[in-house]
Amino acid sequence: MIDRLVIFGATGDLSARYLLPALAALRTAGHLGDRFQLTCAGRQDWHNEQFQHWAAAQLDRHGGSWPTDLREAIVTSARYRRVDITDPAQVASVIAGDGPVAVYLALPPALFPAAVTTLHQAGLPPGSRIVLEKPFGEDLDSAEELNRLLADFVPEQAVFRVDHFLAMTTVQNVLGSRLANRVLEPIWNSAHIAEVEIVWDECLTLEGRAGYYDGVGALKDMVQNHLLQLLCLVAMEPPISLGERDLRDRKVDVLRSVRALTEKDVLRRTRRARYKAGRIGDRTVPAYADEEGVDPGHRTETFAEVELELDSWRWSGTIFRLRSGKALGNDRKEIAVRFRPVPHLPFGHSGQARPNVLRFGLDPEGLTLDLTGIGSRAQTLVPLTLTAQMGPPDLPAYGQVLLDVLNGNAALSIRGDEAEESWQVLTPVLSAWSEDLVPLQEYPAGSDGPTLQQQPAPRLA
Numbered sequence: 001m002i003d004r005l006v007i008f009g010a011t012g013d014l015s016a017r018y019l020l021p022a023l024a025a026l027r028t029a030g031h032l033g034d035r036f037q038l039t040c041a042g043r044q045d046w047h048n049e050q051f052q053h054w055a056a057a058q059l060d061r062h063g064g065s066w067p068t069d070l071r072e073a074i075v076t077s078a079r080y081r082r083v084d085i086t087d088p089a090q091v092a093s094v095i096a097g098d099g100p101v102a103v104y105l106a107l108p109p110a111l112f113p114a115a116v117t118t119l120h121q122a123g124l125p126p127g128s129r130i131v132l133e134k135p136f137g138e139d140l141d142s143a144e145e146l147n148r149l150l151a152d153f154v155p156e157q158a159v160f161r162v163d164h165f166l167a168m169t170t171v172q173n174v175l176g177s178r179l180a181n182r183v184l185e186p187i188w189n190s191a192h193i194a195e196v197e198i199v200w201d202e203c204l205t206l207e208g209r210a211g212y213y214d215g216v217g218a219l220k221d222m223v224q225n226h227l228l229q230l231l232c233l234v235a236m237e238p239p240i241s242l243g244e245r246d247l248r249d250r251k252v253d254v255l256r257s258v259r260a261l262t263e264k265d266v267l268r269r270t271r272r273a274r275y276k277a278g279r280i281g282d283r284t285v286p287a288y289a290d291e292e293g294v295d296p297g298h299r300t301e302t303f304a305e306v307e308l309e310l311d312s313w314r315w316s317g318t319i320f321r322l323r324s325g326k327a328l329g330n331d332r333k334e335i336a337v338r339f340r341p342v343p344h345l346p347f348g349h350s351g352q353a354r355p356n357v358l359r360f361g362l363d364p365e366g367l368t369l370d371l372t373g374i375g376s377r378a379q380t381l382v383p384l385t386l387t388a389q390m391g392p393p394d395l396p397a398y399g400q401v402l403l404d405v406l407n408g409n410a411a412l413s414i415r416g417d418e419a420e421e422s423w424q425v426l427t428p429v430l431s432a433w434s435e436d437l438v439p440l441q442e443y444p445a446g447s448d449g450p451t452l453q454q455q456p457a458p459r460l461a
């Protein structure tokens with residue numbers, strides 16, 4: 001296990017919301033030994049005490065469930081360093097120390113190439129690891145270029161392209177349910193499954209993240225990484241093991257099997273929109289274009305939907321719909337697997353059987369199966385639902401991400417070719433959207449999202 005962690009961008013939103021609480025969780029669970037050293041580097045001209053004061057406030061806000069003394073232990077052990085990420089001498093002095101180091105680039109994606117180049121010049125101790133957040137690049141070309149920069153100075157096994165969704169236990173439960181049971185895998189194909197919806201609809205709005213989000217948008221923030229990763233887990237062939245090679249090879253197969261979207265497909269099968277002013281619960285929400293730090297000229301979408309098909313023996317004929325939006329009226333974060341109707345119902349006119357839907361609740365967790373059964377009057381069909389609950393996870397997703405980095409377990413991080421394949425899938429969408437071929441619709445904050453203006457692709461059964 002590596003016992004030195006350096007976070008560049010340590011005064012940013014990612015660090016405040018996720019990394020510091022994750023470290024507190026790891027400390028609480030006893031994963032960080034006494035030798036563990038944390039260096040937090042940022043652009044702010046702060047003293048150590050100023051950083052610690054800020055970090056303590058962030059932990060109060062975002063990591064309140066962890067014991068106070070362990071939160072304090074993280075804060076007081078952190079050493080703050082002001083750094084210019086483009087200056088090799090400064091970076092070298094921050095990463096200097098005994099043995100290998102894990103370097104976490106909690107930076108806006110646009111800074112990755114410069115940061116990677118500086119790290120190369122500064123020199124990393126042998127055995128070190130480098131962690132990059134998503135989105136990895138801005139398109140296929142920039143992802144390829146970033147991969148080249150990384151390959152010039154670190155082996156692929158030392159690169160952790162993070163997708164924290166893969167570390168969610170609710171997401172891993174997709175694999176658990178599919179692969180540890182007899183009942184699902186035989187019907188896990190297009191003969192039985194009409195449609196899979198992968199949805200991450202949030203009530204959450206921009207939450208002060210314009211610096212990162214504006215110009216990135218929902219397609220690159222959510223679909224290109226998190227939702228395509230979920231698609232991989234749903235659609236992959238059973239891997240031999242969950243080791244990094246077997247798992248990632250099978251995920252890449254899925255991405256490579258996505259049928260390339262033509263321009264006509266993009267018009268029919270994708271939607272983009274951004275939120276107008278509205279109310280979510282008792283909160284008044286300004287229009288996205290009026291949020292602080294937003295440049296309306298970027299025409300950033302806060303809602304993206306893409307419909308895909310896979311050209312493979314198993315999946316040809318099933319529709320995969322990926323959707324994510326911000327500032328919606330209700331959270332809906334799930335994978336819904338919709339089965340085809342039964343071939344024959346021997347019940348006369350006594351009701352309709354609804355198609356079976358298996359829902360993997362991602363947040364909150366849960367597994368439900370919509371069924372049809374017989375009601376209290378014989379032969380009357382009624383809806384039934386089976387539900388299962390899981391216990392809370394031992395670690396938050398970012399806790400697992402950090403632990404995997406420190407332990408050198410790359411199975412849940414994205415391999416270089418996988419990142420490129422993901423961009424490949426969406427390249428036709430990016431190009432048609434940038435030419436405004438698909439209208440940027442609007443929806444009121446607090447609503448269900450944009451109305452279906454375009455002709456959606458035919459929905460099966």
Ligand code: BG6
Pocket residue numbers: 202204221363397
């Ligand atoms: C992040 C996205 O990666 O995931 C956010 O940048 C999104 O826009 C978030 O809100 C959702 O994940 P979580 O773990 O915060 O619920």
